[in-house]
Amino acid sequence: MSDALAKAEAAASEAATNTAAVQLALAAVELAKLAHQQPAAQPPACHQAHRQGRSPxxxxxxxxxxxxxxxxxxxxxxxxxxxxxxxxxxxxxxxxxxxxxxxxx
Known part of the structure; x- marks a missing residue:
């Protein structure tokens, strides 16, 4: 029974390690996506409201x-x-x- 218990512990440990590795890989992929995205366009420094022409x-x-x-x-x-x-x-x-x-x- 202890042999089965040891095998179960080893499988659980491997699964936990695999889960952590998968999470780490997903985080790396997300970080790479963010790094390749272009920065958002900055609004103009001038904060004056420019009114368009009058409508018909x-x-x-x-x-x-x-x-x-x-x-x-x-x-x-x-x-x-x-x-x-x-x-x-x-x-x-x-x-x-x-x-x-x-x-x-």
Missing amino acids: GEWLGIGAAVCVGGVGIAFASIAIAICGMSVAILALVLRSIWGDIQKKR
Whole structure:
């Protein structure tokens, strides 16, 4: 029985040695793979955010805003002109009425 036990111990020891050798070989293969890989590209040293040009959608939005603003300014100008003419006509009518009242006295 001790002969069988000795054989079993020798087989276990050999298996452990083989397992360690296999692990060592796998580690060497992994290390070789890492050594042959190219280093990762380094990011540029400049950390400023560079903005690309505006997209077509942004340009359309800007153009639409300018058009709407222009139409709004045009309507505001027309409204101011109408108010000014109304005040001028009112002033002429009141002056005429005031002149008529002054003549009757």
